[in-house]
Amino acid sequence: MKLTILGCYAATPRTLTNPTAQVFEIRNHMFLIDCGEGTQVQLRKNKVKFSRINHIFISHLHGDHFFGLPGLISTFRLLGRKKELHIYGPKGIKEAITLLLKLGDSWTNYPLKFHELTSLEPRLIFEDEKVSVRTVPLDHRVYTNGFLFKEKLAERKLNVEAVAKYKIDKAYFQNIKKGNNVILEDGRSIPNTELSFDPPKPKSYAFCSDTGYNPEIVPLIKNIDVLYHESTFLDSDSKLSIKTKHATAKEAAEIAEMAAVGQLILGHYSTRYKSIEPFKSEAQAIFKNVELANDGKVFEF
Amino acid sequence: MKLTILGCYAATPRTLTNPTAQVFEIRNHMFLIDCGEGTQVQLRKNKVKFSRINHIFISHLHGDHFFGLPGLISTFRLLGRKKELHIYGPKGIKEAITLLLKLGDSWTNYPLKFHELTSLEPRLIFEDEKVSVRTVPLDHRVYTNGFLFKEKLAERKLNVEAVAKYKIDKAYFQNIKKGNNVILEDGRSIPNTELSFDPPKPKSYAFCSDTGYNPEIVPLIKNIDVLYHESTFLDSDSKLSIKTKHATAKEAAEIAEMAAVGQLILGHYSTRYKSIEPFKSEAQAIFKNVELANDGKVFEF
Numbered sequence: 118m119k120l121t122i123l124g125c126y127a128a129t130p131r132t133l134t135n136p137t138a139q140v141f142e143i144r145n146h147m148f149l150i151d152c153g154e155g156t157q158v159q160l161r162k163n164k165v166k167f168s169r170i171n172h173i174f175i176s177h178l179h180g181d182h183f184f185g186l187p188g189l190i191s192t193f194r195l196l197g198r199k200k201e202l203h204i205y206g207p208k209g210i211k212e213a214i215t216l217l218l219k220l221g222d223s224w225t226n227y228p229l230k231f232h233e234l235t236s237l238e239p240r241l242i243f244e245d246e247k248v249s250v251r252t253v254p255l256d257h258r259v260y261t262n263g264f265l266f267k268e269k270l271a272e273r274k275l276n277v278e279a280v281a282k283y284k285i286d287k288a289y290f291q292n293i294k295k296g297n298n299v300i301l302e303d304g305r306s307i308p309n310t311e312l313s314f315d316p317p318k319p320k321s322y323a324f325c326s327d328t329g330y331n332p333e334i335v336p337l338i339k340n341i342d343v344l345y346h347e348s349t350f351l352d353s354d355s356k357l358s359i360k361t362k363h364a365t366a367k368e369a370a371e372i373a374e375m376a377a378v379g380q381l382i383l384g385h386y387s388t389r390y391k392s393i394e395p396f397k398s399e400a401q402a403i404f405k406n407v408e409l410a411n412d413g414k415v416f417e418f
Numbered sequence: 419m420k421l422t423i424l425g426c427y428a429a430t431p432r433t434l435t436n437p438t439a440q441v442f443e444i445r446n447h448m449f450l451i452d453c454g455e456g457t458q459v460q461l462r463k464n465k466v467k468f469s470r471i472n473h474i475f476i477s478h479l480h481g482d483h484f485f486g487l488p489g490l491i492s493t494f495r496l497l498g499r500k501k502e503l504h505i506y507g508p509k510g511i512k513e514a515i516t517l518l519l520k521l522g523d524s525w526t527n528y529p530l531k532f533h534e535l536t537s538l539e540p541r542l543i544f545e546d547e548k549v550s551v552r553t554v555p556l557d558h559r560v561y562t563n564g565f566l567f568k569e570k571l572a573e574r575k576l577n578v579e580a581v582a583k584y585k586i587d588k589a590y591f592q593n594i595k596k597g598n599n600v601i602l603e604d605g606r607s608i609p610n611t612e613l614s615f616d617p618p619k620p621k622s623y624a625f626c627s628d629t630g631y632n633p634e635i636v637p638l639i640k641n642i643d644v645l646y647h648e649s650t651f652l653d654s655d656s657k658l659s660i661k662t663k664h665a666t667a668k669e670a671a672e673i674a675e676m677a678a679v680g681q682l683i684l685g686h687y688s689t690r691y692k693s694i695e696p697f698k699s700e701a702q703a704i705f706k707n708v709e710l711a712n713d714g715k716v717f718e719f
Contacts, residue, residue: 216513
């Protein structure tokens with residue numbers, strides 16, 4: 118898993134800070150999560166190949182999370198895209214994008230598929246043989262979802278020495294990887310555990326922004342490897358966080374602690390703070406494994 | 419008059435080039451013309467005071483000319499704006515902006531006044547005691563207007579020595595500035611030309627982008643001081659310019675020559691060209707006084 122932070126600051130884009138957008142890579146997928154104004158320039162700066170993005174997940178319809186989407190969709194057209202583009206986001210996103218394209222008489226040459234979200238319950242919104250994506254309902258001023266990305270259990274790994282020892286034919290390898298035992302020609306049954314190794318533990322990542330402190334998400338993200346949780350404010354500004362339905366670094370850490378996640382990444386900082394270091398120390402008083410997101414930063418898990 | 423180029427490249431925003439936006443200052447007005455994605459960051463980079471912008475003119479509804487507008491409107495709100503903001507642009511712009519604000523439940527705290535344009539004829543769209551703004555209908559793939567900004571004739575300047583010589587009372591000064599003669603107490607009539615100087619010649623600027631070669635605009639911009647005319651392509655790519663209803667540097671120069679403008683500024687370059695210098699030489703073969711726009715460049719007239 119590889120996470121590239123394109124932007125992780127709240128509110129307006131500034132000269133050196135960008136609104137929310139990130140690229141999450143898992144098992145050959147390259148998912149774009151949120152798309153604040155300027156995301157396409159951030160994609161270029163971070164040398165992300167536009168053509169590899171086929172799925173875009175939009176948490177909510179505040180400008181700092183999706184005002185870069187119309188421009189990105191137009192740029193895909195100019196780049197000659199042919200492949201389907203899937204967009205997952207709150208109901209209304211289709212009407213907005215369609216209207217903007219209609220006004221510019223700029224329909225895409227490629228299929229644009231909208232998956233509009235309305236449920237207040239967690240939902241499976243994408244699935245293939247390798248990965249699943251579920252919504253994590255959040256508590257913000259408008260309808261908002263986080264997204265939970267989970268690898269599926271991979272095939273078991275062939276124990277090359279063991280299959281050589283038993284002189285097992287290649288034709289059986291696929292069966293072994295699926296976990297089956299093998300019966301030799303002499304009738305002996307060789308247990309699969311002797312012929313293969315456990316696959317790596319499937320990894321998981323959840324993006325939770327924007328949201329107020331919301332322990333209801335804890336069961337949904339229990340034991341995941343990495344949690345990106347917004348922390349717009351420090352605890353000293355908790356009045357503001359309550360009023361605006363954002364979280365503090367302390368609250369983000371409490372969620373991470375309760376969910377027993379592997380690692381917490383903080384982001385969506387208010388630009389009122391001169392330094393983001395205090396977010397880390399505030400969170401680490403509660404949950405140890407904390408990292409700070411920053412524009413252009415890459416996390417590999 | 420002062421013109422700050424925020425962006426002058428065609429199509430998609432890139433790391434070092436920005437889509438169309440410019441700030442035009444004339445007689446204490448600060449007009450924003452077009453608003454491609456990233457304009458608010460360009461405003462910050464160029465240290466433009468957001469609160470001085472009260473009128474935004476949008477030429478047409480292609481993304482590279484207005485996808486920065488929703489974000490700028492939202493930022494004005496975050497900055498606590500109270501003053502009216504006037505937006506002039508093609509019909510449909512109000513519906514688009516209103517829908518985006520509605521979806522984000524982010525209404526402005528300040529009055530947002532839309533002036534939707536539909537006429538195919540030139541129209542007076544703004545006027546006060548100092549400045550007028552008229553549309554210049556252009557020929558592009560969608561409904562598009564250029565904008566012609568004209569200073570009004572200022573008051574005449576008092577000839578301080580002359581009024582002292584005739585011992586004329588202050589009470590008459592306003593009348594003199596308006597061009598009236600003065601009758602002294604002894605009955606003599608002093609002609610205004612003796613008591614005042616001509617005001618400076620009113621200046622004028624036209625923004626014409628995007629458009630194909632369109633000589634119909636010549637009478638509308640005849641003898642103006644400065645013309646910004648798009649030149650997306652060089653003459654060697656004239657087939658592309660015809661197909662996309664854009665102009666070449668040569669065509670922009672022909673328009674400038676026919677309209678006998680004082681100065682031509684070229685912009686809206688396709689990013690296919692490695693250098694923009696050939697635009698200047700191509701245009702100068704036809705019209706001498708050519709300048710190249712570039713992001714961050716400031717012209718003072």
